[in-house]
Amino acid sequence: MKLITLAGAAVLSVATGAQAASQTLLNVSYDPTRELYRQVNAAFAAQWKAKTGDDLTINQSHGGSGAQSRAVIDGLEADVVTLALAYDINAIAEKAKLLPTDWQKRLPEASTPYTSTIVFLVRKGNPRHIHDWADLVKPGVQVITPNPKTSGGARWSYLAAWAYAEKKPGGSKAAARDYVKQLYAHVPVLDAGARGSTNTFAQRGIGDVLLDWENEARLALKEAGGDQYEVVYPSVSILAEPPVALVDANADKHGTRKVAEAYLQFLYTKEAQDIEARNFYRPRDPQVAAAHAADFPKIPLYTLSEVFGDWQKAQATHFADGGVFDQIYQPGK
Amino acid sequence: MATASAAFSAQTRSRPILPGFGLSLGFTLFYLSAIVLIPLAALLLRPWSLGWSGFRAVIEAPRVQAALELSFGSAAIAAAINGIFGLIVAWTLVRYRFPFKRLIDALVDLPFALPTAVAGIALSTLYAPKGWLGAPLAALGIKAAYTPLGVVIALTFIGLPFVVRTLEPVLSDLGLEAEEAAATLGASRAQTFLRVVLPALAPALITGTALAFARAVGEYGSVIFIAGNLPMVSEIAPLLIVIKLEQYDYAGAAAIGVVMLAASFAIVLALNAFQAFLERRR
Numbered sequence: 001m002k003l004i005t006l007a008g009a010a011v012l013s014v015a016t017g018a019q020a021a022s023q024t025l026l027n028v029s030y031d032p033t034r035e036l037y038r039q040v041n042a043a044f045a046a047q048w049k050a051k052t053g054d055d056l057t058i059n060q061s062h063g064g065s066g067a068q069s070r071a072v073i074d075g076l077e078a079d080v081v082t083l084a085l086a087y088d089i090n091a092i093a094e095k096a097k098l099l100p101t102d103w104q105k106r107l108p109e110a111s112t113p114y115t116s117t118i119v120f121l122v123r124k125g126n127p128r129h130i131h132d133w134a135d136l137v138k139p140g141v142q143v144i145t146p147n148p149k150t151s152g153g154a155r156w157s158y159l160a161a162w163a164y165a166e167k168k169p170g171g172s173k174a175a176a177r178d179y180v181k182q183l184y185a186h187v188p189v190l191d192a193g194a195r196g197s198t199n200t201f202a203q204r205g206i207g208d209v210l211l212d213w214e215n216e217a218r219l220a221l222k223e224a225g226g227d228q229y230e231v232v233y234p235s236v237s238i239l240a241e242p243p244v245a246l247v248d249a250n251a252d253k254h255g256t257r258k259v260a261e262a263y264l265q266f267l268y269t270k271e272a273q274d275i276e277a278r279n280f281y282r283p284r285d286p287q288v289a290a291a292h293a294a295d296f297p298k299i300p301l302y303t304l305s306e307v308f309g310d311w312q313k314a315q316a317t318h319f320a321d322g323g324v325f326d327q328i329y330q331p332g333k
Numbered sequence: 334m335a336t337a338s339a340a341f342s343a344q345t346r347s348r349p350i351l352p353g354f355g356l357s358l359g360f361t362l363f364y365l366s367a368i369v370l371i372p373l374a375a376l377l378l379r380p381w382s383l384g385w386s387g388f389r390a391v392i393e394a395p396r397v398q399a400a401l402e403l404s405f406g407s408a409a410i411a412a413a414i415n416g417i418f419g420l421i422v423a424w425t426l427v428r429y430r431f432p433f434k435r436l437i438d439a440l441v442d443l444p445f446a447l448p449t450a451v452a453g454i455a456l457s458t459l460y461a462p463k464g465w466l467g468a469p470l471a472a473l474g475i476k477a478a479y480t481p482l483g484v485v486i487a488l489t490f491i492g493l494p495f496v497v498r499t500l501e502p503v504l505s506d507l508g509l510e511a512e513e514a515a516a517t518l519g520a521s522r523a524q525t526f527l528r529v530v531l532p533a534l535a536p537a538l539i540t541g542t543a544l545a546f547a548r549a550v551g552e553y554g555s556v557i558f559i560a561g562n563l564p565m566v567s568e569i570a571p572l573l574i575v576i577k578l579e580q581y582d583y584a585g586a587a588a589i590g591v592v593m594l595a596a597s598f599a600i601v602l603a604l605n606a607f608q609a610f611l612e613r614r615r
Contacts, residue, residue: 066579073581091581147562150579189479190562192575199454204461206479321394321582329564330395 023259025058026250028078030065030152030242031194032216036279037082043275044266048259056259064193065152072098072247079251079260082244084152086110087311089245098249112241113267114281117301118153118160120232121201121210121217128208132234133164136209137182144207146197147190149319152242154194157211158325159314160238163302167236181328202228213240214296218280239301376594379587391588396564397573401589403481404570405596408549411488416542419496420534426497427504441497444490449554456487457559479561484569487555492545499541500534507533536608543604550597 029037041058048056061068061076065084072078073096083089086104093101104111122130128141136143146154158180165171165179189206191197194216201210202220209232210217217231244264251257266272273283277292289296308314318324380388391397426438444452460467460478470477477483507530515525553571561567570593577586 064579070578070581095581147576149576187563188561190564190568192557192562192572196558204458204478205463206461320580321577321585326396326564331565 022054023056023256024254025056025079025256025260025263026061026077027058027080027082027263028061028068028072028076029082030068030084031062032153032213032219033082033242034060034062035219036215036276036281039275039279040267040272043271044263047266047271048262054259058263064150066150072096077250077254078247079254079256080244080246080264082242084240084242085155085311086241086243087315088152089243090311092247098247099245100248103245104243106246107244107264108268109284110241111243111245112284113244113264113272114242114276114283116214116240116242116281117237117299118157118211118240119214119217119237120234121212121220121229122208122232124228124230126230126232130209130232133161133179133236136161137179137186141186141209142188142207143183143186143209143211144189144191144197144201145187145211146193148325150192151194151197153213153216153240154197154211155314155319156213156238156240158318159304159308160302161211162318163238163307164234164236166307167302177324177328180324184325184328214282215280233297233299236300236302238307239303241304373594376587376590380584380591383584383588387584388588391585392592396568397570397589399565400568400570400573401592401596403484403567404550404593407481407484407488407569408546408552410485411492411549412542412546414485414489415492415496415545416538419493419541419545420500420538422493423497423500423504427501441494444492445494449491449552450558452490453487453555453558456490456555457483460486460559478559479563479567481560481567483559483561484556484567487559488549488552491552491555492549495545495548496538496541499537499544503534503537532611535611539604539608539611543601547597547601550593 027037027041037058037060041060045056045058048054061071061078063071065088068076069081069083069088069091072081072092081089081092089099089103090101093099093103107113120130120136122128128138129135130141135141145157148154148158161183162176162180165176166173189197189200191200194213197210198212198216198220200206202224212220214231217229221229221231244267246257246260246264248257251260267276268284270285270288273285273288274291277283277288277295280295282296283289283292304311304314308317316323380391383391422441426434426441457478458464460470460483462468462471462476462478464478467477475482477486511529511533512525515529520528551571553569553575556569557572560569560572562569562572570589574586574589577583577589
């Protein structure tokens with residue numbers, strides 16, 4: 001079984017960690033977490049070795065959150081999943097029954113060790129004067145964001161835009177629908193995933209503003225050296241909660257339940273929280289958060305449950321076939 | 334295809350040159366079943382979990398209709414472009430001698446060899462409003478990348494080798510004698526081309542164009558980067574299939590797949606029939 005796991009990881013050509021492992025974990029994650037988990041895995045493997053004497057190899061697999069979830073449903077033997085949104089883990093629980101449906105209750109903070117939000121990445125000097133959501137729908141402004149039907153990050157962006165328009169003074173659901181429709185009329189390219197959109201914005205020079213995960217935008221800024229882009233924090237945004245879960249059926253089959261559970265709990269420790277904060281994910285731990293307070297501007301963040309109830313409702317209303325996102329593209333509606 | 338069927342009928346009429354007809358036919362049927370028919374049957378069975386009305390609801394959704402129109406329409410345009418310019422390229426490569434001919438000949442195969450995603454990224458970089466080709470086009474008021482035009486560009490790129498490589502052997506077999514005879518009989522250049530050369534090339538040209546078309550209809554990798562992927566505007570049917578899969582709508586995805594398969598098959602079959610008709614008339 002280990003062989004198949006390894007083969008699966010090799011096919012995806014993403015394997016890290018030491019050789020000759022006595023134990024192997026496969027962490028199936030979403031796109032932007034490559035750098036984060038490379039560091040987390042090294043830290044956890046070292047700690048595990050010190051504690052138990054066992055060598056541990058943690059393989060990573062990355063891709064669009066929905067595609068990764070589908071891969072697990074179709075048989076990619078993930079021991080743990082760390083995806084962009086709870087809906088994609090719910091799908092694994094419901095369709096493949098690989099973990100119980102109440103998985104979110106098993107770990108602290110609704111199984112979300114770190115959070116993020118949606119911010120704007122604009123070109124250096126902010127030539128279009130984009131400071132808040134209302135500026136995105138000004139004449140001539142081009143907005144880059146992936147298709148929310150295929151990208152987890154884009155779903156958070158869409159929901160952030162909606163929450164802004166519904167909750168602002170004088171806002172309503174009708175106003176929000178209107179705003180979102182206007183917003184997507186300013187989107188010239190809908191890429192399938194977050195990395196595609198980042199390329200469209202950065203490499204091809206399309207668009208004035210990229211709606212992006214805070215961690216991706218900050219990483220892009222860091223890698224570009226700060227002379228090409230600026231990060232703009234809007235007046236409000238959404239609390240993006242990318243959750244983690246043990247895939248019980250796979251872990252039991254591989255005999256990795258103990259180490260997999262320890263791995264997920266490790267994400268909540270001060271050591272891991274610090275790694276997460278340094279990779280621009282907002283830590284849950286109050287002390288670590290305080291230490292990195294300067295890195296994460298405090299803006300009001302709506303939660304999914306405040307505005308949309310839960311993921312099943314948000315998905316059904318907005319992103320399912322015939323939902324609001326489909327409707328705003330139908331002519332005459 | 335024409336040569337294969339001719340060889341087959343020749344074999345059945347006279348004593349077969351190669352022995353083991355029963356064995357090879359058995360192998361052919363088994364091989365085709367394993368490689369082609371069984372996967373297709375699995376595809377055909379999937380959407381029926383929706384029922385007939387569910388199937389129709391998927392297919393008749395405006396977004397699906399728009400995507401199917403775009404995929405088949407742009408594939409047809411790209412195949413037509415390749416039919417015309419592929420003929421010119423094949424003609425040049427077979428009939429003339431010039432420096433670096435082998436190199437240029439090899440270039441024709443590049444769209445085969447290049448991973449489609451690489452082609453897509455290269456094309457969209459070139460044709461983006463700030464790209465080498467996109468910027469002059471934008472100055473003329475033509476938007477190439479992220480419009481249906483971008484889809485046609487990508488499909489033309491991947492379809493070219495099919496036309497050129499099908500035409501080349503036929504062209505080199507054709508020889509100059511027929512054209513010289515036509516000229517001595519007083520035919521003009523246009524008459525020679527239309528009445529002597531083109532009829533001889535037509536079957537191969539149709540096969541090549543049909544192959545380019547069939548490939549273009551299903552093309553995904555090179556298109557999604559340059560298409561823009563806006564629903565109702567520049568969203569191709571294969572992308573819609575991927576989107577449906579990401580929403581765990583396997584049956585809906587298979588429904589679109591079945592329609593694309595049926596339409597492609599019908600079109601290729603019609604072209605083959607037309608080609609057979611031309612063969613018989615000759």
